Amino acid sequence: MIKYNKKGLKNEVLIDLYKSMLKPRLIEEKMLILLRQGKISKWFSGIGQEAISVGVTKAMQDDEYILPMHRNLGVFTTRKIPLYRLFSQWQGKANGFTKGRDRSFHFGTQEFNIVGMISHLGPQLGVADGIALASKLQNKNQVTAVFTGEGGTSEGDFHEALNVASVWQLPVMFCVENNGYGLSTPTSEQYNCKDIADRALGYGMESHIIDGNNILEVYNTVNEIAKSIRKKPRPVLLEFKTFRMRGHEEASGTKYVPQDLMDAWAKKDPLENFQAYLKDSGILNDVLEVQIKEEIVHEISENLQKAFDEEPIISNATEELNDVYQEFVYEDVSPNSKTHELRLVDAISEGLNQSMKRHDDLVIMGQDVAEYGGVFKITDGFLKQFGKDRVRNTPICESAIVETGMGLSIAGIKSVVEMQFGDFVTSGFNPVVNYLAKSHYRWNQNADVVLRMPCGAGVAAGPFHSQTNEAWFTKTPGLKVVYPAFPFDAKGLLATAINDPNPVLFFEHKALYRSIRQEVPTDYYTLPFGKASILRKGNDITIISYGAAVHWALNTLDKNSSIQADLIDLRSLQPLDTEAIYASVKKTGKAIILQEDSLFGGIASDISSLIMENCFEQLDAPVKRVASMETPIPFINQLEDQYLSRDKFEAELLKLLAY
Numbered sequence: 238m239i240k241y242n243k244k245g246l247k248n249e250v251l252i253d254l255y256k257s258m259l260k261p262r263l264i265e266e267k268m269l270i271l272l273r274q275g276k277i278s279k280w281f282s283g284i285g286q287e288a289i290s291v292g293v294t295k296a297m298q299d300d301e302y303i304l305p306m307h308r309n310l311g312v313f314t315t316r317k318i319p320l321y322r323l324f325s326q327w328q329g330k331a332n333g334f335t336k337g338r339d340r341s342f343h344f345g346t347q348e349f350n351i352v353g354m355i356s357h358l359g360p361q362l363g364v365a366d367g368i369a370l371a372s373k374l375q376n377k378n379q380v381t382a383v384f385t386g387e388g389g390t391s392e393g394d395f396h397e398a399l400n401v402a403s404v405w406q407l408p409v410m411f412c413v414e415n416n417g418y419g420l421s422t423p424t425s426e427q428y429n430c431k432d433i434a435d436r437a438l439g440y441g442m443e444s445h446i447i448d449g450n451n452i453l454e455v456y457n458t459v460n461e462i463a464k465s466i467r468k469k470p471r472p473v474l475l476e477f478k479t480f481r482m483r484g485h486e487e488a489s490g491t492k493y494v495p496q497d498l499m500d501a502w503a504k505k506d507p508l509e510n511f512q513a514y515l516k517d518s519g520i521l522n523d524v525l526e527v528q529i530k531e532e533i534v535h536e537i538s539e540n541l542q543k544a545f546d547e548e549p550i551i552s553n554a555t556e557e558l559n560d561v562y563q564e565f566v567y568e569d570v571s572p573n574s575k576t577h578e579l580r581l582v583d584a585i586s587e588g589l590n591q592s593m594k595r596h597d598d599l600v601i602m603g604q605d606v607a608e609y610g611g612v613f614k615i616t617d618g619f620l621k622q623f624g625k626d627r628v629r630n631t632p633i634c635e636s637a638i639v640e641t642g643m644g645l646s647i648a649g650i651k652s653v654v655e656m657q658f659g660d661f662v663t664s665g666f667n668p669v670v671n672y673l674a675k676s677h678y679r680w681n682q683n684a685d686v687v688l689r690m691p692c693g694a695g696v697a698a699g700p701f702h703s704q705t706n707e708a709w710f711t712k713t714p715g716l717k718v719v720y721p722a723f724p725f726d727a728k729g730l731l732a733t734a735i736n737d738p739n740p741v742l743f744f745e746h747k748a749l750y751r752s753i754r755q756e757v758p759t760d761y762y763t764l765p766f767g768k769a770s771i772l773r774k775g776n777d778i779t780i781i782s783y784g785a786a787v788h789w790a791l792n793t794l795d796k797n798s799s800i801q802a803d804l805i806d807l808r809s810l811q812p813l814d815t816e817a818i819y820a821s822v823k824k825t826g827k828a829i830i831l832q833e834d835s836l837f838g839g840i841a842s843d844i845s846s847l848i849m850e851n852c853f854e855q856l857d858a859p860v861k862r863v864a865s866m867e868t869p870i871p872f873i874n875q876l877e878d879q880y881l882s883r884d885k886f887e888a889e890l891l892k893l894l895a896y
């Protein structure tokens with residue numbers, strides 16, 4: 238039996254807490270019936286865990302963000318989302334939150350300050366860091382609450398998010414609902430310590446263990462903690478002990494759960510116990526109970542009818558495509574006439590610096606970017622100029638930092654994340670391709686994050702410091718990919734990348750950083766995405782390239798002055814300037830694409846297909862792709878030289894010309 242201590246709470250508050258727990262319970266009971274009738278697709282039950290969702294949400298202010306999971310219906314109902322909208326969401330209808338694009342609780346809503354999960358569980362922990370960082374930077378004195386199950390705590394995201402939150406003293410309540418099982422995996426096979434709360438010590442963080450089935454303990458404790466965090470921002474780890482009373486999802490059952498465990502926890506049902514307590518204390522009687530239930534049941538059936546009556550979504554390909562990216566109206570800022578000679582590395586630094594002045598809340602995050610100025614010195618001196626709030630050294634935790642960027646964006650703050658080397662984006666791959674890329678399409682939330690990606694070979698740095706991995710991202714709808722080859726382009730395109738509210742991967746070739754110089758306008762200017770630059774003009778052949786390979790093509794043309802070629806530097810790969818490509822190929826009748834990446838699945842393959850599909854009748858020869866070897870990138874020069882497409886290009890060009 239649960240023991241309650243009302244600690245001076247008024248009876249109205251107790252009744253309100255009771256109603257708030259009863260509502261998700263009754264909704265769920267209805268959903269289980271609908272599920273059996275085949276009227277909804279899948280259901281993750283939170284029955285038995287309502288006290289946590291309700292208690293935490295009640296302890297928060299309405300303008301504070303909550304990031305719930307799949308068993309937190311009580312968060313959504315306590316925030317008073319009209320029920321028909323939830324029902325429509327689960328039926329994939331337009332009154333839901335994702336236009337039928339994502340299911341169940343996989344959505345967020347700025348209107349209710351809720352940011353729902355993505356299936357991968359862990360990433361939202363870092364997103365909470367970003368929202369909390371924004372609160373701190375904007376002196377809002379707000380607390381952010383993020384949920385995870387105990388299973389989710391095994392993911393790297395959990396470790397990274399807690400570590401960052403602690404290092405940066407971010408006002409986050411990390412709420413772990415320890416409900417005994419992660420799918421069929423018991424806690425004994427999930428982690429090897431007594432309490433998850435103990436982990437806080439390792440992060441230098443305060444923690445509390447709370448009886449997650451006791452609504453008053455949840456509400457009172459979280460209320461106190463939230464108040465104290467608002468006064469003194471810091472992260473706190475809360476472990477709620479509870480139990481999952483139904484299957485992971487309804488279809489999977491609970492056969493693997495010992496019956497005595499089930500029976501013991503059934504006695505601790507948060508709703509039944511609280512109801513009995515309220516009755517024993519004379520706060521609730523049978524008449525009031527029936528009245529409350531009837532009201533909720535009525536609300537449910539009315540809203541359910543509304544959702545059932547709503548027409549199904551009619552698919553519209555244009556709308557689908559239009560919603561992948563947030564609309565961006567490019568603002569052209571022309572370059573001034575005064576120039577100075579800059580290396581690529583300086584142009585990027587200057588562009589970034591001017592954007593920091595133009596957007597006075599833009600935040601830079603990355604390893605060693607502050608005092609040290611970044612390993613390539615792009616942010617050298619920024620710390621002094623813009624301060625530690627905006628130029629942030631991060632722990633080594635690519636996932637959490639990408640997620641933090643997402644959280645900042647949710648709170649309206651732009652960020653630039655420096656990958657120390659583009660290769661290391663793999664450690665933050667999940668949030669890039671699943672969170673940043675898909676948010677706008679899923680629930681209309683843009684990810685205003687630029688990822689700077691120092692990349693490329695030719696510097697004898699081996700397999701993990703030389704990759705050019707743009708193709709991983711050009712194939713992911715929702716991301717933009719920019720890849721300049723010259724200082725002038727890099728500066729203007731970086732400014733645009735930062736202005737663009739969508740996630741942009743900005744590739745910077747390391748071998749060009751200090752080897753390529755150009756006269757660059759001194760002031761801030763922008764350049765549009767999706768506009769290639771035609772570096773050479775000729776009628777014999779079209780050469781298409783980007784990044785360092787552009788310079789290899791230029792060198793080849795310098796060496797062979799008789800070749801009359803159009804040389805197209807793509808500058809941005811997503812969006813791609815297909816118009817420039819087609820116009821040139823239709824004129825020359827021959828196309829060769831040179832890329833630094835290895836061949837298979839690289840962007841050259843898609844460009845080749847596009848040319849075949851759109852210019853076939855004007856082609857005088859098969860389209861040729863020239864790319865690096867199908868091996869990892871080796872270290873020593875003679876192997877790297879052999880690996881790269883650079884030295885193979887001339888022969889292939891001549892062969893195609895002779896075709």
Ligand SMILES: Cc1ncc(C[n+]2csc(CCOP(=O)(O)OP(=O)(O)O)c2C)c(N)n1
Nearest residue numbers: 308356357358386387388389416418419420
């Ligand atoms: C990265 C990833 N791995 C595996 C899964 C499949 N999966 C979904 S929920 C779940 C169990 C989660 O357990 P826990 O975090 O304890 O939350 P609970 O479901 O118990 O509330 C698993 C294995 C997933 N969604 N994402």
